[in-house]
Amino acid sequence: MVFRVRGITLPDRVEQTFVVDGDQLRVDPASGAELLSDGGWLLPGLVDTHTHPGTEATTDTFDEDRLRRHLRQHRDAGVLLVRVPGAAARIPKWVDDEPDLPRVHSAGRWLATPGRFYENYGRDISENDLAKAAVEESLASSGWCKIIGDWSPQDRPVPLDVLSDAVAAVHAVGGRVAVHGQTAEGCHNAVMAGADSLEHGMHLDPALLGRMAAQGTALIPTFTTFDGIVERARANESDPLRDWLIDGWDGMLATVRAAFDAGVTVLAGTDCLPFGNVTTEIDWLLKAGLPPEAAVGAASWTARAWLGVPGLRDGAPADLVVYDEDPTADPGVLARPKRIILRGQVIR
Template identity: 30%
Template sequence: MSAVESNLLLAHCTVLDARVVDGADPVPDAAVWVRGDRIAAVGPYAQVAAQAQAAGAVREVDLDGAYLTPGLVNMHTHLSLSLPGTGGDDVKTMGPHDLAYYMADGARRTLHCGVTTVRCVAEKDHADFALRRAIAAGRVQGPRILTAGRALVCTGGHGHESSDTLECDGPVGFRRGVRSQIKAGADLIKVMISGGIAGEHERINTPQLFTDELAAVLETAHAWGRKVTAHAGPAEIIGAAVELGLDCVEHGYQLTPQVVTRMAERGTALVPTLLVTRCKEFFDELGVPEWMQCRSLGAGPRHLESFAMAVDAGVEVLLGSDMPPFWHFEGTNATVRELECMSERIGPARALHAGTRGPVRWLGVEEDRGTVEVGKLADLIAMDEDPLTATSAFRGVRWVMKGGRIARDDRTEAA
């Protein structure tokens, strides 16, 4: 891994920004001056080059007419995912050392896909905190990590079989659960409030928390300045959670017009994870049992309808794959394939927003990332096709920078 370059001029590119949905125009024949780990200038090539050269020696990196965008943000990540089946069993039986290497390899692959920030929403044994420290220290390549630590579940609730969840009961138990994750370093809290597609002894619409338990989670997390996201499927359960102040819904398999209207009014975001109900090849690869495949794939049509309702109601929809971000799937990686599925409904410009600026605003880190602006961290990716014409352009990501470090350059690797 190379050291941070102190003075780089990223030349001959078209700069695209998630602010296009607000009317910002792409900048053709542009340059971005990166000094240290941040963007020092962006604009027409001649103007930025003169500014950079006047400040001292600068090394030019010719991007050969590529389209340059902010790095992608995946808001539903499990680097230690272990679904039912033989593939998941292999991960569950890993010792702590094997798990650390496994997750570090996933983090490197994730970054190379063009994902420069992830939101982890349930990882095993708090290994995510060690991985975050290793990445920050430069010992491991990977994206910036914001994490919920272990997800909170009721006794026997969704995901209880794995060490990426923490069983709690009653308001006092859930308050303690929230505080334990914050003590470990959690940036947000994840809670399972309904059944899902991966629980053999539950249904998608099985309620799993009482009102006083969820209220305790929300009150405690918000008092500590942490947002709460919830694994949730059915409209009735989601609607009640939204009224209590839930910040984000994961999946939302069975929404209704009434519930999405309230989500939009109250600012509750949706990470739809569309791939999880249309990924038979992935399930077959991992040996996922038939009962789970039937439940997942059977939920697909209703899932898409729910997503469409949310979009039409004005709910903020954000990119999140649930599948490991780097996983090769249908000719690309899971992150890009999820974004393509979203784009079919929201279009390429909104998809760019959903994969960059929207997530960082929810995460509260918009001062540092999500757009190509002066002062922002130099988390940037480049591709040869225009992602405002087709989201599939992200399949061609060939150059990745995170914080002034060039993490991937296909031209250099080919040479």
């Protein structure tokens, strides 16, 4: 099926007509293809850069039917590209060939060294084997691997030299590394090791933001998941772990704004259930003080560029979402997509 879609593109704010020809967008003013959608605002699909489809609880085994269901929930919300920074099992290759599922960039299995993750939930390895395992997971996935860099504030994080060796090994084979960091030392080690992304960043020292910007380490704060965790923690009596969690959370809005001001790439990732709720993370980025265009871009064109996926241009993948109004003027419209086109297929 070949058809045309016309509207104002974001972030360029140019009226454009695209011909959707299979899984490709073309700019062809002379095309006589059917005009499927005329008017509105065009985005290259939303992006969730930190989501874990296929499991719902740490006691779950990875389930392919559950994976399909979760990915369709993303799709129906206009999320047409996801990055899965770690899973209980490698995302199966058939996902890439399913025409009705979002595109997936996967980091393979979580890599957890002793005492630094939920028991038997990721790939448990020794610190000595971390670099080798990181390379294996990156080569077996979409080029990413995910390392659990720290866990409890009472335990030491992955040592800087061990983490640096793993990052260097993955970079040597053309891969990229996401690091879970939520303690001050764990975040420090992730940044100093040259990780490509810092997931969460709770207790991140603002003194590291300049280095993050210079070396291209992105920050994915996942406000959405921590919001519920912290609210439950506030109802409990004071103890060191609870107080550490709340203290870190209370500083995150200011840290994320400071990161954006310092030139760090800040992206939207939800981490948790329900799937397809990246608009909630956009709302949190707005609360942190990001300008609306930056907050929306963090879940769309900015995230795509960071992942190496083109936006709305000639020859790009045929993924786009149409909205009646400008989502940078009213981000609430992101919850009401008018048209969803994925891999050239009309979903809505």
